[in-house]
Structures are given as structure tokens and as C-alpha cells.
Amino acid sequence: MIPPRPEPSSQRRLGLRGFARVAHSWLDALTARSYDMLMGHFWLPAMRVFVINDPAWVERILVSEPQHYPKHRHMHEALEPLIGSSPFTTNGPLWQRQRAMLDQAFGHARLGRVFPLMQAACADMLGRLAPGELDVDGAMTHVTADIVYRTIFSRPLRGDEAERLFDAFTRYQRLSQRVVFLKLLRLPSLGLGRRRQRHAAVIRGFLAQRVHERFATLAPEQEAQGADILAGLRSAQDAQDGSRLSETEALDQICMLFLAGHETSASALSWCLYLLAECPELQDNLRAEWQDVTGGGELQAADARRLVRLHALFREVLRLYPPVGYFPREATTDHEIRGARVRRGDALLVMPWLLHRHRRWWTEPDAFDPSRFGPGGHSQHPKGAYLPFGLGARACIGAGFAQQEAALILGSLLQRFELHPGSGPTPRVVGRLTVRSDEGIRVRLVPRPAGAAGG
Numbered sequence: 001m002i003p004p005r006p007e008p009s010s011q012r013r014l015g016l017r018g019f020a021r022v023a024h025s026w027l028d029a030l031t032a033r034s035y036d037m038l039m040g041h042f043w044l045p046a047m048r049v050f051v052i053n054d055p056a057w058v059e060r061i062l063v064s065e066p067q068h069y070p071k072h073r074h075m076h077e078a079l080e081p082l083i084g085s086s087p088f089t090t091n092g093p094l095w096q097r098q099r100a101m102l103d104q105a106f107g108h109a110r111l112g113r114v115f116p117l118m119q120a121a122c123a124d125m126l127g128r129l130a131p132g133e134l135d136v137d138g139a140m141t142h143v144t145a146d147i148v149y150r151t152i153f154s155r156p157l158r159g160d161e162a163e164r165l166f167d168a169f170t171r172y173q174r175l176s177q178r179v180v181f182l183k184l185l186r187l188p189s190l191g192l193g194r195r196r197q198r199h200a201a202v203i204r205g206f207l208a209q210r211v212h213e214r215f216a217t218l219a220p221e222q223e224a225q226g227a228d229i230l231a232g233l234r235s236a237q238d239a240q241d242g243s244r245l246s247e248t249e250a251l252d253q254i255c256m257l258f259l260a261g262h263e264t265s266a267s268a269l270s271w272c273l274y275l276l277a278e279c280p281e282l283q284d285n286l287r288a289e290w291q292d293v294t295g296g297g298e299l300q301a302a303d304a305r306r307l308v309r310l311h312a313l314f315r316e317v318l319r320l321y322p323p324v325g326y327f328p329r330e331a332t333t334d335h336e337i338r339g340a341r342v343r344r345g346d347a348l349l350v351m352p353w354l355l356h357r358h359r360r361w362w363t364e365p366d367a368f369d370p371s372r373f374g375p376g377g378h379s380q381h382p383k384g385a386y387l388p389f390g391l392g393a394r395a396c397i398g399a400g401f402a403q404q405e406a407a408l409i410l411g412s413l414l415q416r417f418e419l420h421p422g423s424g425p426t427p428r429v430v431g432r433l434t435v436r437s438d439e440g441i442r443v444r445l446v447p448r449p450a451g452a453a454g455g
Contacts, residue, residue, distance in 0.1 A: 126413075
């Protein structure tokens with residue numbers, strides 16, 4: 001099965017229409033050669049850009065020498081209105097301090113401790129769903145936002161709150177793609193930046209209120225008894241000077257965790273449900289595995305990793321539709337990469353979207369084939385060619401969280417419903433801050449008989 005993908009551009013020079021398409025989705029800038037080259041480049045008015053598809057250099061940039069390739073400044077410009085100063089965009093000592101604090105917070109709110117919160121959010125999701133057509137993007141955004149919200153604040157996210165945040169972030173993504181693109185061309189943003197700021201303020205204002213409530217009512221010493229991520233953040237201390245995060249600093253970290261934690265998972269799970277709806281036999285196999293692991297009861301935290309076929313599905317979907325399609329880095333010195341002269345300040349793009357579909361690293365790279373990651377899987381990709389959660393010290397702190405969440409959500413849905421293709425158009429894949437379907441995804445839910453066994 002070849003699932004939806006953007007057709008590579010046949011033009012090397014974009015022209016005015018091409019620039020308009022890329023302002024809508026960066027995927028429209030890719031050509032057929034992009035999926036076969038080891039390194040490419042293009043020049044923009046604001047910078048020179050190198051695309052790195054060589055796994056050895058990916059390892060060097062992200063793992064062995066990350067200090068020479070910090071996050072690019074344009075990543076900060078794209079996300080600062082939403083997440084302020086947080087590890088997704090910062091570099092150097094500031095990043096090290098923030099990451100250390102987050103590591104303490106995640107250690108405080110361990111996966112086992114938050115598993116019941118995930119289960120409760122999944123149960124509420126099932127209670128909201130009815131037979132018939134499902135707006136997949138909306139449903140997955142609600143449940144993933146609810147899970148991360150409960151994990152941060154120990155309280156559920158209401159439906160109206162989730163809808164308001166989803167709408168604000170969808171609009172923010174569209175505007176941010178255009179604002180950043182215009183800046184790269186050294187063109188005025190024509191008021192788009194102010195409109196983007198208004199949507200960011202909706203999200204930050206909502207989360208700021210919740211963070212302020214905790215700072216106003218509980219001291220850090222009292223937070224040490226809490227089990228959520230905000231309690232962990234407020235309890236965390238700098239190893240050098242013993243300082244704690246201020247309210248503004250804590251808010252920046254919470255905004256990053258909430259937005260990255262729910263948006264990336266919602267993107268991946270939406271594509272999972274679309275592909276499952278096209279594959280009824282795969283659904284049966286996953287139900288049988290769930291039955292074997294759970295014995296017909298609820299999934300326990302210790303058993304989640306035993307769902308090997310479900311994890312193989314999730315890994316394959318992350319390969320085809322990595323939520324974050326590119327990682328921008330900045331060269332700090334003049335040097336050569338594969339014979340090309342790279343100057344200080346040049347941009348380097350490590351692109352999971354290209355690496356995961358690269359003709360040299362994968363057999364049938366555009367095909368949906370979860371067996372490549374399953375028992376006895378045939379995937380023999382080189383290290384550095386698969387990185388949905390990044391690599392090295394800056395790898396996603398929530399990778400284990402996302403995989404546990406996916407197991408619960410997908411498994412719970414498959415036990416309750418059969419998934420069938422919806423009536424909407426074939427999804428059109430677009431690349432913005434995350435990889436999404438431009439007009440959403442729809443599937444049809446058909447209830448399974450009560451007490452039906454998996455398989």
C-alpha cells in the first residue's frame with residue numbers, strides 16, 4: 001500500500017507560483033532528486049541552506065558534535081511567540097539548565113505514575129465517540145491534549161477548551177509558515193506576524209492562568225508531594241546554584257511540553273487511524289495481540305511494551321509521517337561537508353521526512369509496511385536514517401511517553417470500534433510546524449459487538 005504523499009516538484013526553480021505553494025507547505029519545495037541525494041543546497045536572500053541526507057553527517061551534527069551545530073535562530077523566531085525561551089529553541093548553557101530541570105520533572109512524573117491519568121483520558125475519549133464519521137484530527141488533538149494537560153496539571157481538559165486551543169494552534173501554524181518564509185525572502189510580513197501573535201496569546205494565556213494558580217497557592221516545598229510535571233518543575237533545582245524556575249520560566253517549559261507533547265502525537269495518531277482504516281486485517285492482528293497481552297482486561301503499564309505489533313505500526317507511521325519533518329541547525333565555523341564549503345552562519349537541514357523515505361536507505365520507501373519494524377523485521381536502515389524523535393542529547397524527552405500514549409489510544413479504539421475509510425477526500429499532506437493533512441482526516445467508526453474477543 002502506498003499511502004498519500006506529496007508529488008515531488010518537477011521544477012528546480014520555483015517561480016512565483018512555486019513560492020506561493022511553499023509558503024503553504026514546505027513539502028512542495030522538494031524534488032525527486034531530494035529523495036536520492038546525499039547532500040543538497042539552495043540559496044535564499046536571508047541565508048544559504050544545505051540539506052543533509054548522509055546518515056554519517058546526521059550523526060555528527062546531532063550526536064557527536066552538537067555544540068558546533070546549535071538550533072538555528074529561525075526556529076526561535078518561528079516558535080518564540082508560543083513557547084518563549086525553552087529547550088526546543090535555546091542553545092548552550094541556557095539549554096543545558098532547562099534540559100536538566102526538565103529531566104528532573106520527568107523523573108518526578110514517571111511513566112508509571114502518569115499511566116492512570118492516560119487511562120482516564122482514554123476512557124473519556126471513548127465516551128465522547130459515537131458510531132459514524134469521525135473528525136480524526138479533532139479527536140486525536142483533544143485526547144492527546146487532555147493527556148498531556150492532565151500529566152502537567154492533574155486535571156482534565158474540557159471539550160470547549162480543547163477546541164479553542166486546537167483552532168488557535170491550527171491558525172498559528174498556517175500563519176507561522178508564511179511569516180518565516182517571508183523572512184527568509186527578506187520580504188515584509190504584511191501584518192501576518194501580529195495575527196500570529198494573537199493566536200499564540202490565546203494558548204499562552206490559557207496555560208499561564210493554570211501555572212499562576214499553582215504558584216499563588218503552593219510553595220515549591222509543597223509541590224514536592226505532587227505527582228504531575230508542574231510539581232516536578234517547581235521542585236527542580238539548578239545543580240550549580242540551587243535556584244528554581246521562576247513563574248515565567250516555568251510557563252515557557254509548560255507551553256513547550258503542552259504544544260510539542262500533544263501536537264506531535266496528534267499528528268502521528270491521525271495518520272495511524274487513517275492507515276488502519278485502510279487495513280482491516282491489520283486491525284484484526286492488533287486486536288489479537290491486545291487480547292494475548294491483556295487477557296481481555298485493561299492494559300497495565302508494565303504490559304505496554306509487549307504490544308510489539310502495535311509499536312511496529314507506530315514506528316512505521318512515524319517513518320512515513322514524522323510529525324517534525326525537519327531539524328534546522330546553524331554552522332558555527334567554516335568547514336567542508338562532503339566537499340561543499342559551508343560557512344559560519346549557514347543553515348543545515350536534517351530532514352526526517354527525506355531520510356525516512358530516502359531511496360538509498362529503505363526498501364520500498366513510500367510503502368506502508370509495519371512488518372519492517374515487527375518481529376523478524378527486514379528494516380536494515382543505517383544509523384542516522386531514522387529519527388522521528390531526534391538523536392543525541394537533544395532527542396525528544398517525551399519519546400517513551402508518546403509510545404505509551406499511542407499504545408493506549410490505538411488499542412482502546414480498536415477494542416471498541418472497527419475502522420473504515422471515511423467519506424472525505426484523500427488526505428493532502430502538508431508540511432508546516434508539523435506534518436498534517438491539509439483538509440483533515442475522516443474515518444468511519446463501526447461498533448464491535450460487546451465482549452468481542454480480539455481477532
